[in-house]
Amino acid sequence: MRPLPLVTLALTVALALFPTTPAAAADTTTSLGYLGRGGDIVTGGGKVFVAADDRIVAADSTGTVTGTITGLSGAVGLALTPDGSRLYAALTDSNQIAEIDPAALTITRRIDLASYACPEHLALAGDRLYVGHGCQTSWGGGVISLDLTAASPQPVTVASNISGAPLVVVAGGTLVAGSTKISPADLLVYDVSGTPALRGTIDANGSYLRDLALTPDGSSAITAYEHPWIFNAWDTTTLTKTKTYGTGPIVEGIPAALAVSPDGTQVAASMDSSLRWPQTGPDITLYDEETEARGKTYDNPLDAVTPQGLAFSGSDLFVVLKRGYLWRINGALLSASALSVTAPATGTALESLTLTGRLTLSENTAPGAHPLKITRRHPDGTTTSLPEVTTAADGTFTLTDTPPVGGSVSYDVLWDGNSTFRWSTATATVQVAKHSASLTLTGPSTGVVGKELQLTGTLNAAGKPIPPGTTISATRTVTGRDGTITTPLPPISPAADGSFTLTDTPDGGGAHAYTVRFANSPTFEPAEALHTTTIHGRLG
Numbered sequence: 001m002r003p004l005p006l007v008t009l010a011l012t013v014a015l016a017l018f019p020t021t022p023a024a025a026a027d028t029t030t031s032l033g034y035l036g037r038g039g040d041i042v043t044g045g046g047k048v049f050v051a052a053d054d055r056i057v058a059a060d061s062t063g064t065v066t067g068t069i070t071g072l073s074g075a076v077g078l079a080l081t082p083d084g085s086r087l088y089a090a091l092t093d094s095n096q097i098a099e100i101d102p103a104a105l106t107i108t109r110r111i112d113l114a115s116y117a118c119p120e121h122l123a124l125a126g127d128r129l130y131v132g133h134g135c136q137t138s139w140g141g142g143v144i145s146l147d148l149t150a151a152s153p154q155p156v157t158v159a160s161n162i163s164g165a166p167l168v169v170v171a172g173g174t175l176v177a178g179s180t181k182i183s184p185a186d187l188l189v190y191d192v193s194g195t196p197a198l199r200g201t202i203d204a205n206g207s208y209l210r211d212l213a214l215t216p217d218g219s220s221a222i223t224a225y226e227h228p229w230i231f232n233a234w235d236t237t238t239l240t241k242t243k244t245y246g247t248g249p250i251v252e253g254i255p256a257a258l259a260v261s262p263d264g265t266q267v268a269a270s271m272d273s274s275l276r277w278p279q280t281g282p283d284i285t286l287y288d289e290e291t292e293a294r295g296k297t298y299d300n301p302l303d304a305v306t307p308q309g310l311a312f313s314g315s316d317l318f319v320v321l322k323r324g325y326l327w328r329i330n331g332a333l334l335s336a337s338a339l340s341v342t343a344p345a346t347g348t349a350l351e352s353l354t355l356t357g358r359l360t361l362s363e364n365t366a367p368g369a370h371p372l373k374i375t376r377r378h379p380d381g382t383t384t385s386l387p388e389v390t391t392a393a394d395g396t397f398t399l400t401d402t403p404p405v406g407g408s409v410s411y412d413v414l415w416d417g418n419s420t421f422r423w424s425t426a427t428a429t430v431q432v433a434k435h436s437a438s439l440t441l442t443g444p445s446t447g448v449v450g451k452e453l454q455l456t457g458t459l460n461a462a463g464k465p466i467p468p469g470t471t472i473s474a475t476r477t478v479t480g481r482d483g484t485i486t487t488p489l490p491p492i493s494p495a496a497d498g499s500f501t502l503t504d505t506p507d508g509g510g511a512h513a514y515t516v517r518f519a520n521s522p523t524f525e526p527a528e529a530l531h532t533t534t535i536h537g538r539l540g
Contacts (some may be wrong), residue, residue: 013323017081022073027329030065030329031070031190032057035320039306043318045081045082046084057326058135061313074094076120077092079123085102091110092119113133129145135165136164143177143188156353157370169221171217173214173218174192176188178205180209184207185208188202189200206227210225211224211255212224212258216264221234224258245267246271253272255271256272260289260312265285267288284321287372302323306320306321316357330423335362335420336421336422337421339357339426341413345431358484364449368391368395371389371390372390376412377479407522413427435523441529443514451506453503454503455501461524466496466498469493471493472491472500472516472518473488477513479513481527511531512532515528
């Protein structure tokens with residue numbers, strides 16, 4: 001691994017001294033709305049911005065949308081200062097660069113580029129903004145630079161006679177530009193540590209450049225072409241290919257987007273699976289920048305990644321999906337953790353059950369004590385947050401719970417992760433039987449027409465409390481000279497101990513069968529009881 005730049009070393013030390021606590025463990029996917037020609041994403045200072053053609057969408061470090069910047073025409077390319085204090089947008093329809101206050105989400109000035117039509121791609125180095133401009137496939141495209149400290153920045157030509165608006169990236173005093181409109185498309189490498197000077201051309205032999213990235217020190221440029229179906233790295237001094245990420249030929253999709261981690265050690269490479277059939281394979285793969293080794297993969301089944309749609313923010317990776325979604329991969333750069341949880345296959349409502357599990361950290365690290373969040377999911381889709389449990393030194397944990405209802409009950413266990421290890425989750429499901437219940441009903445064996453009859457009963461839930469709002473249905477079935485007639489009686493609300501009273505005033509003689517039923521409870525099995533009374537005499 002090449003030595004890290006001083007700025008990167010400082011950042012690494014700062015993160016080690018002041019680790020951040022994840023704001024929310026799980027990855028998120030948030031709607032951005034229609035993107036049009038947009039899709040470019042930038043991050044800085046805990047802020048995220050996505051170009052969306054007629055507007056720019058702002059989000060915070062958790063991926064939550066916080067506002068929009070409107071009044072734009074063809075916002076397709078973005079650049080943001082590392083501290084998130086200034087945002088720049090290429091407005092390809094109005095031939096302007098918009099300077100934006102990210103805090104107020106307002107445009108502070110517009111820089112006119114009437115002589116450099118169709119600005120599309122931006123790269124920022126200090127107070128120098130590089131603009132890739134050019135309309136469609138005309139050869140009037142090129143790269144200009146703007147001194148942002150000037151009251152009226154004047155364009156300085158860096159490159160010209162390029163087909164369309166080239167992608168531009170800059171780092172470590174090196175600028176690389178490549179056309180997205182032609183095949184094959186070579187790369188132009190410039191030394192911009194002083195007056196821009198062409199260092200040379202990289203014969204990349206690639207078709208239709210879709211994204212371009214630089215390592216933080218500017219020593220290596222990484223390309224994503226539609227063809228070949230791999231990601232190549234190029235030495236920006238010798239202008240030769242040095243590394244290849246991915247194996248090719250087309251297996252998981254067509255190269256779409258690239259991003260290099262802030263410390264330069266990891267390359268995030270995206271394959272667009274929407275351009276092939278079947279649409280399989282991971283959306284994003286992490287590669288070791290130095291060894292080319294394939295690492296973790298991430299997939300979002302919702303959609304494919306847009307070109308220029310990747311950006312790191314600390315250890316998180318933000319991804320723009322084609323249909324207008326922002327996907328936050330929380331802790332993408334962190335080491336892996338794993339949770340397992342085992343539950344009994346069956347249980348009974350209102351009866352205690354025990355689950356066990358383990359938190360495992362990679363690199364043979366002893367987990368130690370960590371709080372775990374527990375959520376119980378019920379058959380009707382509702383959820384309940386249970387008290388947290390803490391892992392033992394070896395990562396094991398035990399969870400005891402009393403499910404309140406029968407059916408398929410699931411337990412989601414979540415570890416938030418920390419500044420070293422990525423969050424993880426596990427789920428176990430228990431088939432919970434409803435608790436048994438019984439009904440009793442007693443009363444007199446005989447009665448008289450027109451006189452109130454009183455019966456008593458008990459709903460017995462094996463000593464378990466009767467849920468508030470529980471009702472018992474009742475019917476009266478009379479068998480006499482006129483046949484058999486069944487009549488519903490008012491529902492009964494039992495007391496907390498399950499006792500209840502049923503009253504009725506018979507209006508005719510014969511056998512009166514009183515039936516009480518307890519049914520349709522998510523917690524208890526149905527129960528039924530019957531008592532028959534013979535009624536004598538007639539009204540009047």
